[in-house]
């Protein structure tokens with residue numbers, strides 16, 4: 001009944017993990033930009049995670065997650081051969097991909113995984129893709145070799161300068177925008193502050209900028225409004241109207257406040273979980 | 282039994298035993314405890330056994346009410362159960378949640394002068410007390426299992442009461458039914474919306490297990506229109522499809538400050554608490570927001586459930602804020618009464634005009650606009666009109682919006698050739714329940730807009746009957 005983990009790889013031990021899950025019906029339909037709602041145990045919370053890749057032939061989807069709280073920590077206790085009890089998808093509107101010229105794909109943190117799936121989609125329709133990935137340091141970079149396998153123009157930025165440009169992805173982005181005229185679109189996926197910074201950079205250049213919002217979700221199919229966000233003054237549901245939106249129109253400060261709604265309980269959950277983990281060895 | 286009539290004096294109805302209000306306002310156990318056998322028989326004997334029973338006309342599935350009541354008088358539980366099952370496959374649910382005052386009990390002749398017979402409570406008594414001896418008897422109106430027909434299969438999308446009725450009816454006739462549900466548990470609103478203290482999950486589970494024993498398969502985490510489309514299902518050889526995806530998309534008020542932290546749709550709040558079992562946090566992981574002073578906007582069943590849930594989740598003060606007056610409240614009367622007993626405050630003739638928050642974007646209160654009742658509108662209810670300049674600050678740290686819902690969008694968006702009416706609900710042939718796509722049927726809230734459990738079941742039954750007629 002469950003959804004079996006066929007492969008598990010800790011990309012950054014204890015922090016970022018990739019799992020390949022057996023989910024043929026989801027793989028069959030998945031497109032870049034889609035996500036799933038997943039539960040680890042029958043007491044667990046449904047959480048949204050982006051489909052970072054899918055293999056239609058073998059019926060698998062790939063998820064890359066960052067361990068930030070109870071659910072993702074618990075996910076990390078599962079091993080190859082174990083099962084998630086619920087994986088539901090593919091959800092959300094897929095990324096709008098059409099032949100448009102040159103697209104810059106910016107990814108930060110685990111967002112690089114999701115970005116990689118979208119970049120692949122753009123390459124597949126014949127767009128020129130410039131990928132920019134950023135992390136605090138070299139060891140925290142993800143998916144670079146996968147990206148460079150299909151995208152020859154890969155730029156890297158690390159905060160500490162251990163690889164590529166020393167500084168933020170936004171600086172690399174600005175540099176490209178200054179030197180290239182016909183960029184048709186910028187896609188940014190990563191932590192909210194990064195996506196907001198990218199939008200601030202692209203605004204004066206009037207380049208269409210797409211961001212993927214990671215608002216809190218409950219059902220993921222448009223039935224609760226937990227994921228609502230303000231885009232161009234209008235309330236939209238990230239799970240069914242998005243998760244990708246025109247970044248220049250997103251109310252980021254509202255999004256940031258809404259992401260902190262349950263901080264207290266999230267900390268309580270995590271504390272309890274860490275204790276239990278220690279008790280059980 | 283013929284002399285039942287003669288011996289009867291008109292007494293008041295037998296009161297329903299309840300958990301004490303102060304105690305139950307802080308727990309999630311069921312509020313109404315149910316009749317004992319003695320109480321049920323005394324209540325059943327109040328029925329006049331009318332020649333032309335009006336009560337039956339008031340029931341959307343036309344249960345032979347006087348028939349099952351007579352069987353209770355005879356202490357013939359099986360007989361009573363058989364009669365109810367003929368037309369209703371979820372009596373334990375209906376006895377609890379039907380708005381009886383506007384349906385069966387609203388029509389009961391006794392109600393003209395006295396209190397009507399407590400039909401819902403008697404129905405619940407029968408369903409709860411009768412120990413199902415065979416799954417077939419439990420969910421269909423047939424007494425034996427039909428032989429399974431390997432060649433016929435029907436898909437239901439959504440696992441709410443409308444689909445469950447279709448599944449029960451067809452499975453009882455040997456047709457294989459697969460129910461595709463987007464969430465991780467079947468039951469629809471019965472699971473994610475209506476709270477435990479009003480409809481225990483064990484009651485829903487009992488009805489579901491009856492269906493499973495009949496061979497109905499529940500496929501959870503399948504989103505119609507995403508994981509699988511109607512076209513896919515037809516290509517996979519399903520002979521007919523029933524769409525019962527409900528009207529779960531919450532409406533908001535479109536007033537300033539609505540996206541502040543602390544403002545929730547009733548659906549989100551109830552889904553967290555019910556489906557996510559947030560009442561048992563941190564034993565379960567899904568959190569619900571904690572608040573001291575709660576405003577609930579709206580006055581239907583959903584609003585009452587939200588208010589009473591907020592109390593049980595520890596709120597100090599919960600107020601229902603409603604534009605009209607208590608007489609116009611669309612909730613079941615019993616729920617309004619229970620809510621007030623438990624300490625929910627009711628503020629009528631008030632409508633919110635804005636939410637305001639602190640620097641962190643958290644709700645601090647609302648601005649309430651005072652109202653008066655004006656002339657009746659098309660629906661016959663008096664229209665609330667704003668009283669100019671009369672506003673009030675209402676401090677609160679959580680607001681729950683329960684002002685109605687719209688059709689669930691996902692499947693409809695993915696099925697462009699499905700005919701919709703001007704409100705965006707699925708258009709069906711009123712006789713058969715068939716949509717604009719041949720052999721694709723629909724019923725329940727996705728056709729009518731938010732309605733009742735029993736009307737969704739009635740629609741399911743109608744479609745199922747037509748499907749059976751075509752296939753068998």
Ligand SMILES: Cc1cc2nc3c(=O)[nH]c(=O)nc-3n(C[C@H](O)[C@H](O)[C@H](O)COP(=O)(O)OP(=O)(O)OC[C@H]3O[C@@H](n4cnc5c(N)ncnc54)[C@H](O)[C@@H]3O)c2cc1C
Nearest residue numbers: 047048049050065066069070071072214215216217259266
């Ligand atoms: C469309 C979408 C795609 C996403 N894709 C990925 C991905 O590919 N990889 C990844 O690592 N993360 C992704 N996220 C974020 C991921 O859902 C959260 O990290 C996860 O829910 C955290 O759960 P937790 O219990 O481990 O942490 P918690 O301690 O519960 O929360 C940590 C943080 O996660 C956020 N969060 C908590 N609960 C939810 C929820 N139900 N829904 C959304 N956010 C929540 C909160 O803002 C909180 O600050 C995505 C989010 C969305 C909306």
Ligand SMILES: Cc1cc2nc3c(=O)[nH]c(=O)nc-3n(C[C@H](O)[C@H](O)[C@H](O)COP(=O)(O)OP(=O)(O)OC[C@H]3O[C@@H](n4cnc5c(N)ncnc54)[C@H](O)[C@@H]3O)c2cc1C
Nearest residue numbers: 378439441442443463469470474505527725726732733734
């Ligand atoms: C809080 C609350 C209290 C209520 N109280 C009462 C009451 O006391 N009495 C009463 O008679 N009525 C009450 N109602 C109304 C009643 O519950 C509904 O009218 C009834 O449940 C409608 O049944 P349905 O079969 O149409 O759909 P629903 O019960 O809405 O079920 C639809 C199901 O379809 C699923 N779904 C949606 N989209 C998809 C998709 N694309 N693919 C697969 N599955 C999908 C949903 O997850 C859900 O499980 C209440 C409703 C609510 C919300």
Ligand code: SF4
Nearest residue numbers: 340375379384385401
């Ligand atoms: S199903 Fe509902 S309306 Fe019909 S008799 Fe039972 S309680 Fe009354």
Ligand code: SF4
Nearest residue numbers: 328329331336389390
């Ligand atoms: S109308 Fe009332 S009194 Fe008459 S048969 Fe029905 S329940 Fe009995």
Ligand code: FES
Nearest residue numbers: 220222224225239
């Ligand atoms: S997560 Fe519930 S509406 Fe988007």
